[in-house]
Amino acid sequence: MTLEKLEDFGAYFYAVRKFFVTDSPGIWFDNLFVNAIIVRAHQINKGFIELTNNGNYLCAAPLVRMQLETLCRCYGGLIADGTSYVERFMFGKKLDNQTFQGKQLTYTTLVELLSEHHKLTELPRIYREGNAFIHPTDIAFKASVWNENRKVTIHNLDSKLYEDSEMEAIKNDMFYVNCCYTVVLELFQKLYIQNLQLVQNSESQPVTDEATIEEVM
Numbered sequence: 168m169t170l171e172k173l174e175d176f177g178a179y180f181y182a183v184r185k186f187f188v189t190d191s192p193g194i195w196f197d198n199l200f201v202n203a204i205i206v207r208a209h210q211i212n213k214g215f216i217e218l219t220n221n222g223n224y225l226c227a228a229p230l231v232r233m234q235l236e237t238l239c240r241c242y243g244g245l246i247a248d249g250t251s252y253v254e255r256f257m258f259g260k261k262l263d264n265q266t267f268q269g270k271q272l273t274y275t276t277l278v279e280l281l282s283e284h285h286k287l288t289e290l291p292r293i294y295r296e297g298n299a300f301i302h303p304t305d306i307a308f309k310a311s312v313w314n315e316n317r318k319v320t321i322h323n324l325d326s327k328l329y330e331d332s333e334m335e336a337i338k339n340d341m342f343y344v345n346c347c348y349t350v351v352l353e354l355f356q357k358l359y360i361q362n363l364q365l366v367q368n369s370e371s372q373p374v375t376d377e378a379t380i381e382e383v384m
Contacts, residue, residue: 173212173338176345180209183352187359197244200253201355204241208234208348215341224329224337231341232297235290238344239277242351245358246280247272287347293340 168179184205187198211234218227244253246267255262265272267280278294281287329337 170346170349173216173342173345176212176348177209179349180205183356186356192363196253196257197355197359200244200257201241201352203257204237204244205348205352207237208345211237212341212345219334219338222327224334228300228337229297231293231337231344232301234341234344235278235294235297236274238347238351239274239281241348241355242277242281243267243272245351245354281347281351285347285350287350289340289343290347293344296340 168175168182170176170179184202187201188194191198211230215227215230215234218224218230240256243262243265244256247253247265248267249265252262252265252272255265262272267276270276274294278290282290
């Protein structure tokens with residue numbers, strides 16, 4: 168599947184969801200976990216695209232950080248020690264004590280692990296810069312007051328707050344984060360294929376099966 172622009176990820180997420188839900192012989196917590204992640208990721212993308220198409224980059228920019236943190240949660244479910252991470256996530260329990268090789272799986276740690284283990288080198292920068300878009304900082308001030316050659320321009324309520332290059336950078340970062348999903352979700356797919364036979368032969372019963380799968384669509 169060709170992924171050349173952000174809009175292409177709608178079809179990608181649909182295909183991955185089909186693999187884990189529609190085409191799966193049964194639904195376990197891992198399936199529901201991945202489904203929850205990609206539904207959220209898809210909805211974030213839709214909001215981002217709508218906002219940027221309308222020129223509202225002030226509201227669109229924080230969605231890059233939201234998308235990255237959603238990606239981190241997905242990766243945490245793949246690497247966490249033990250088997251409780253996914254179930255705790257699904258039941259809305261805190262994940263503060265979940266670890267990987269003794270390290271607590273904070274967002275900062277997950278970003279570092281993704282960057283180091285999978286050569287996703289832009290993620291630490293995107294994560295750090297996300298703070299400036301989420302929290303009121305000097306960036307918000309600079310965006311609303313423009314100073315050039317001692318001439319100060321104070322923007323009105325509907326002014327364009329970012330330069331074209333800044334807006335393009337925000338869109339590029341969102342596209343990059345989405346591309347990182349292909350790395351993590353491919354690992355999930357490989358692991359699921361490897362473990363499917365073992366799970367089917369174990370005492371672990373699916374949440375639902377082919378006869379009742381429509382109830383969770």
